[in-house]
Amino acid sequence: MENPVKKMAELLKGGATMLAETCPVQGCNLPLFRLRTGEILCPIHGKVYIVKTEEEEKRVREELTVKTILNRLEKYVLTILNTYIENKTLSTRELIEWLEVLERIYRIKNAARTK
Ligand SMILES: [Zn+2]
Structure with a gap:
């Protein structure tokens, strides 16, 4: 240690x-x-995380859960995009849709950060 x-x-x-x-x-x-x-x-x-009330603790727990889900989602989308680059199995339309999903993930993450 x-x-x-x-x-x-x-x-x-x-x-x-x-x-x-x-x-x-x-x-x-x-x-x-x-x-x-x-x-x-x-x-x-x-x-x-320092929390002074149960309510605060609940809020921090919720934020951490959201962050975990967003991180997993981001990894998932990146894996799909990576597969697309390697195998070209997605159509351009699908690619754009996945990029939009990724953009939304980043937007939610940024909004959570500046709160
Ligand atoms: Zn310690």
């Missing part, structure tokens, strides 16, 4: 802020760090 003190020093050097909250992973209890991007990290466990 990586040395957490070393990682903490790296985070601080990189401009991260140490927070009063500690890592929610059981038995960890290391201080959390906020990056300039707003992401919150545990030096060992990586990205974590």
